[in-house]
């Protein structure tokens with residue numbers, strides 16, 4: 001049984017392939033097009049999935065699109081008939097184009113892959129059902145409370161459910177424009193961060209401030225008695241004008257979401273060129289505090305409905321790793337699973353899983369703790385790239401590489417680390433990473449000068465060998481996808497300053513020997529030499545999607561002042 005899942009004509013377009021219930025490939029289209037959060041058709045991603053499995057489009061039994069234009073049709077209509085007439089016209093035009101794009105997906109595939117009579121059956125799975133499925137079916141749990149928290153998708157902004165075996169039963173959902181994601185995005189813009197996906201900057205800035213505006217911001221977003229929340233659109237642009245725009249360049253953009261009422265409430269907004277002041281830091285802290293309160297309220301109420309203390313969580317808001325790290329301490333939940341692609345790229349995987357398990361009753365498979373489902377390259381392919389580029393390199397055995405790289409890190413070097421299959425999801429997890437020694441107090445300056453040039457308040461993350469988590473963190477849990485932030489033990493702050501944020505926390509990745517053997521061995525070699533089972537890990541990119549090919553990794557190395565590049569067993573060094 002072969003199922004191809006797609007997130008298409010939506011931000012973070014992606015494709016995923018299930019064969020007999022097993023995820024054999026999943027990748028974001030942005031990795032190929034090199035356009036961040038690509039919103040078009042994931043043609044390259046489909047090509048990769050088929051190639052990885054050694055199959056053709058003809059072999060696909062089910063084509064699943066993680067969108068359902070018929071979902072909440074009545075609610076959509078009753079919302080839009082209230083819109084001013086000039087907006088209605090634009091709305092129906094946009095809907096028409098989008099519906100046409102969705103309806104022609106099979107035709108585009110058939111033409112591209114020269115497959116005029118495919119065997120697949122087509123399914124449309126609602127956006128939030130797909131999010132729930134992406135969190136539940138790959139989890140280790142047979143029974144769980146399910147929650148999707150998001151900006152919006154298929155006219156919902158949140159959805160709750162119960163997962164039992166093969167079944168997902170929906171409990172409730174929230175309609176657009178009542179959205180936590182919209183709240184967070186609007187305040188992200190208020191703070192002068194204007195790009196789609198900039199919300200993590202607010203999360204990084206928050207620990208520098210105090211939540212002194214929490215009460216004021218609780219007028220904009222607040223918990224409600226029905227177990228959900230209310231976003232007061234008095235402070236926002238008219239929801240009828242839409243909250244995300246798509247362009248011919250396939251880059252999503254957000255129009256200005258807040259209005260003058262928010263400025264009256266909080267004070268002046270920050271222009272992107274303006275300095276970040278204590279006021280902005282306090283606003284960021286307050287945004288994060290309000291968001292966390294609402295999330296904990298929803299999850300607590302969900303528990304009271306389900307009486308199941310295991311939570312599977314997905315959606316754009318589930319990318320808030322700071323909130324995620326506090327869920328178990330602030331709600332009755334005892335266990336939490338969040339997939340590597342909890343954001344919209346995970347829709348392709350969730351839609352495919354939903355079809356396999358819920359519709360076709362396919363057997364559930366072992367849980368997924370690995371995000372390595374993207375492209376990989378052999379040493380021969382890498383050598384060919386290096387020869388073509390006339391680059392001098394050494395080819396070394398694994399053990400020699402661990403030795404050489406750990407020495408380079410200890411002497412303060414910045415190392416590009418490219419190995420195995422690329423990660424599915426926004427985090428580099430030791431497949432496409434840039435590494436440094438976490439003990440250095442100057443690591444942030446070095447990285448920002450040599451490569452990243454990003455805002456100085458943003459933290460860098462630690463990858464830690466699973467066995468040592470309790471020694472360094474106040475909470476012991478598996479965090480395979482860097483999806484949670486935990487407090488670092490106080491006495492360790494001075495030992496690993498490069499990965500300790502200003503509030504003493506770290507967005508950790510726990511590295512398991514079976515899931516990431518090469519990365520594990522490298523960190524372990526570093527531990528043998530320094531006593532520290534941790535490396536600083538940041539994504540292998542420079543203001544672009546994470547590198548996907550050896551050529552892109554090499555280009556990034558040559559463009560920046562990285563000291564060493566490891567491409568599988570090939571090592572390049574600056575002399």
Ligand SMILES: [Fe+2]
Pocket residue numbers: 127131150151152153315316343344
């Ligand atoms: Fe979503």
